[in-house]
Amino acid sequence: MKVLVSIKRVVDFTVKVRVKSDGSGVDLDNVKMSMNPFDEIAVEEAIRLKERGIVTEIVTVSIGSSACQETLRTAMAMGADRSILIESENDLEPLAVAKVLKALVLKENPQLVILGKQAIDDDSNQTGQLLAGLLDWPQGTFASKLELASGKAVVTREIDGGLETLELPLPAVITTDLRLNEPRYTTLPNIMKAKKRPLDIVKVGDLQVDPTLRLTTLKVEAPRPRKAGIRVASVEELVTKLRDEAKVI
């Protein structure tokens, strides 16, 4: 069984981004970039399925500038077999990304597509569901457990208030939540090996997907800062402040 995993290069999760003073966006100059953490979990899950003998080939895909090659190499150092970079100088919106992925799915014929549930830059949490909708495939979002057997996926999902288990006929789209697995670290020998694995580059324009933005970002601003607070010296003082000053208890 072939699995397609989509990954996004994003600002590293440890970076506190700054909003540009002209309000046009956030400042990404000289900022550390990494694979989106949820996508790392997606890659790891595909590798585990391969290690269990269920998956035969893992194809990772990323959409963006040529710098995304580095992210794809990381995925291959983890254990992905080959990669495709869909080169685009401009950022695509989730709907256009899903359309690009659909075009790849029709070409590659995977039985499973695994994506992170959310990219930590634009926090949209849409692409997996959009892709499932476009393909009219079943979807198992926010997965914390995934089992595959006899043409079906059994997915345990993180939902408000607990967990839910769904059975989906394959092919299907899965998006990952935090507890699905803990991604492995890459090792130097595997990083070297990954350099020899195939990485195809396709121009986004060759996929017949309209990349025109549907949304216009009029302004990006920093959230209103919180007023500086005070330190209290004791539990008694805290209780008094909450009762008499803040009036919240």
Added chain:
Amino acid sequence: MSILVLAEHDNVALKPATQHTISAGAKISEKGGNPEVHVLVVGEDAEVVAQASARVAGVNKVFLADASHLGAQTAEAVSAQVLQHIQTGDYSHVLAPATTFGKNVLPRIAARLDVQQISGIIEVLTVDTFIRPIYAGNALATVQSATDAIKVLTVLSTGFDAAAVAQGNAPIESVKEIVNDPSGTRLLGRQLSSGEKLELTAAKVVVSGGRGLQKAENFKLLEALAAKLNAAVGASRAAVDAGFVPNDYQVGQTGKIVAPDLYIAVGISGAIQHLAGMRDSKVIVAINKDPDAPIFQVADYGLVGDALEILPQLTAQL
């Protein structure tokens, strides 16, 4: 034109997040010459949910799509039914709460409508312009959806007050055309936390624990405090990763976003991802033994000390 709100419920009760979403719908209506706000309830034996929706202020009409295969509320079945409903009306906006329910279902609908959804709005500026947090709430983007014919939006409860459950009596109409779901997706089961646990996003007080609580048993200290304050219990990602509490306790960028009147962070250092989930709380209290922990930068009241010693004292003095 009308505005459609997809109700979140468990076939028995309307979830509070829906009231916040109705409130956002009412705001769009206000900006757009007062078109009607409709609520669509998709479920099984969910008449009581439709009745509850009809009582919410600002709702003009409720539609109930009731069928046995809609009871599990899978994204496949619900989205097919919503798409059918959209065709029957003249809808300008489709809204759902930005909860695991809405996040799961709504993009599937947007895909079929060929619309770029806007996720997690916190403010309505005009009928097509909204504010939403990005980068874990470290930036707020004002986005306009000018070209898409229908706006598809998920709504963060923290941005809008809950519409009152008033003496409203909007008419309820049964949806006649029930759409089959050929996807083959089947619900095998749910494991839900006991009913006594207060919903994080609806609670007026939230007490959250982090790695500073050291082990799962120590969350009992936090629960005792929560019981005293009638608070919901939350956690940082570190506490979830350490296995102290289940994932649905998680407050933060990729967990729940809350804005209670009082948020008490205990043994939480205050990573930006956590701050993203609680920084809009009215009053923030931080209890941490590290005086330099970043959580103190957003706290109105900070108390430096050992959480395990302070928690029982605080509970006793309330």
